[in-house]
Amino acid sequence: MRYLVKKQAPDILGMAARYFHTTRHLKPGQILGRLLAQSKKKVGLPALPEPPDKLEGTLKSTVPFVHHDPWNSGKELREGRFRFLNYDAHLGWPANWKAPGLPLLWQFNLHYFDYLHLLSREEQLEISSDWVRANRLGNTVGWHPYPTSLRVVNWCKLRLDTPELLRSIYQQASHLYRNIEFHQPGNHLLENAKALIFAGGYFEGQGEAYRWLRRGLRIFQRETPVQVLKDGGYFECSPMYHAIMLKGYLDIINVLPQEHPDLPLLRESAKQMTDFLVSVTHPDGHIALFNDSTHEIAVSTRSLAQYAQDLLHHQARKLYSFYETGYFIHENPSIYLIIDGGAIGPDFLPAHGHADIFSFELSFQERPFIVDSGVYEYKQGQMRRYARSTRAHNTVTIDRADQAECWGSFRVARRFDPKDVSFTRDRHGSRFAGRFDGYGKLIGDRIVHRRSIRCTDARRQIQVEDSITGKGKHLVESMLHLHPAASVEREGNSIKLRNGQVECLITVERGEVASEGGWYCPRFGVKQKNTVIAIRAETELPVELSYTITY
Incomplete structure (x- = not known):
């Protein structure tokens, strides 16, 4: 027995340390809110007030809404085939809303109703009415505040107006009003608030709708200065969630009266967010995959930029320095380089952050060459750990340790910000520099990593230098993840890459070259094998690694 206790103690202490370093950054409201949410699951949800006897739903929009479902078609839905996160399931028509055996996020997508616009009016009413009859109020997936928020907005946008559906929308909004996710003070909270604004406007002057509208607007008033950074980036530092939140801001602007006093704040934020999104999008139209990002979940940059232009009369501008978010871009007619030089996310909400400080993505002539690994799934497991690890990104790992202690699906224990970050541009090119001392705290030995990336347009070169003191x-390794379409020819310390008819050459000046297999996950549920170049040295510190990319 003494042996067992002695053997298990380090794991217990390690887990206790993880929880301590994870929770010490949380706000008191997050902890209290989570406890309250858990208590509601045990004791049951409070009764809701009865909707008014006669309900009418009215929603006016300035321009047509932008709808988005990247997976389904009306024909397949009518045949009972539903596809989310690139996984198909036959649920029948109308659907088996319990979706047995399918992952929670897949079930969430089923209850979002993002696919509703693909159906005829008769089919929209049929499947929505079936949901109402099959999903009574309770602690079920369909009544979770997040899918409830998205469903309320989708049903209001399509102006579902039968007495049964009007009553259900009212009840869903009433339930959401009493179960706002204040303990998730990021994109979840804004989606809750957006739904309250939509429902409050849809049932204007009826029952408690004015309370929903007022609460939703107050949340946006309070959260916008926090969640939309001064450079226009969304504070969870994910281009995908940035695009999702931008669509939310544009949707709200679309339904508020032109004279509404909150519009100046919302419009200015949406303009800045549009500029940011256009800037972090590769020439092929795909967003950078930093942190939790994939290519298909959010509306495309092109569509959102057009939505903003139609609604705000704003022509998006490309910018190159985003110090608050931590993204820096060098672009010329031949290349697009984007560098992640910021923190992994807000300390109290790093759920969608990866250990990817000083990583980058690189395209040549609209073709991707060096890529982020993306996201395969949110479920805890090997692929989730891989996608969040430092080794899955184009930066330096030491002794194969991560820059931050990512664990579970969305948790982070110890994490450390980059320091002395700078980005300068002139007519000759640009230079990025930054310092990361987190390894010294995670590993010891006063380890500090400094990275410099210099772009010289006239020479058509990108020089990457890593100094580790x-x-x-x-063991020091600088990783390079190649797009699956890139072929590799290696001769000594020279590596020729080709994607289609486009070529570039990587010349390693300092460090030994090795290659290994990796995963590229540009869409949820999709993983493609790719080649990973590791430039490494196993030696006494200090040491320098460097390579030059010529295009």
């Missing part, structure tokens, strides 16, 4: 012997 400290003491002791360590």
Whole structure:
């Protein structure tokens, strides 16, 4: 027995340390809100007030809404085939709303009703009415505040107006009003608030709708200065969630009266967010995959930029420095380089952050060459751990440790911000520089990583230099993840890459070259094998690694 206790103690202490470093950054409201949400699951949900006897739903929009479902078609839905996260399931028509055996996020998507616009009016009413009859109020997936929020907005946008559906929308909004996710003070909270604004406007002057509208607008008033950073980036530092939140801002602007006093704040934020989104989008139209991002979940950059232009009369501008978010871009007619030089996310909400400080993505002539690994799934497991790890990104890992202690599906224990970050541009090119001392705290030996990326347009070169100082012997590796379409020819320390008819050459000046297999996950549920170049040295510190990319 003494042996068992002694053997298990380090794991117990390690888990306790993880929880401590994870929870110490949380706001008191997050902890209290989570406890309250858990208590509601145990004791049951409070009764809702009865809707008014006669309900009418009215929603006016300035321009047509932008709808988005990247997976389904009306024909397949009518045949009972539903596809979410690139996984098909036959649920029948109308659907088996319990979706047995399918992942929680897949079930969430089923209850969002993002696919509703693909159906005829008769089919929209049929499947929505079936949902009402099959999903009574309770602690079920369909009544979780997040899918409830998206469903309320989708039903209001399509102006579902039968007495049964009007009554249900009212009840769903009433339920949401009493179960706002204040303990999730990021995109979840804004989606809750958006739904309250939509429902409050849809039932204007009826029952408690004015309370929903007022609460939703107050949340946006309070959260916008926090969640939309001064450079226009969304504070969870994910281009995908940035695009999702931008669509939310544009939708709200679309339904508020032109004279509404909150419009100046919302419009200015949406303009800045549009500029940011256009800037972090590759020439092929795909967003950078930093942190939790994939290519298909959010509306495309092109569609959102057009939505903003139609609604705000704003022509998006490309910018190159985003110090608050931590993104920096070098672009010329031949290349697009984007660098992640920021923190992994807000300390109290790093759920969608990856250990990817100083990573980058690189395209040549609209073709991707060096890529982020993306996201395969949110479910805890091997692929979730891989996607969030430092080794899955184009930066330096030491002793194969991560820059941050990502664990579970969305948790982060110890995490450390980059320092001395700078980005300068002139007529010759640009230079990025930054310092990361987190390894010294995670590993010890006073380890500090400094990275410099210099772009020289006239030479058609990108020079990457990594300096690692400290003491002791360590394995230092600088990773490069190649797009699956890129072929590789290696001769000594020279690596020729080709994607279609486009070529570039990587020349390693300092460090030994090795290659290994990796995963590229540009869409949920999709993983493609790719080649990963590791430029490494196992030696006493200090050490320098460097390579030049010529295009």
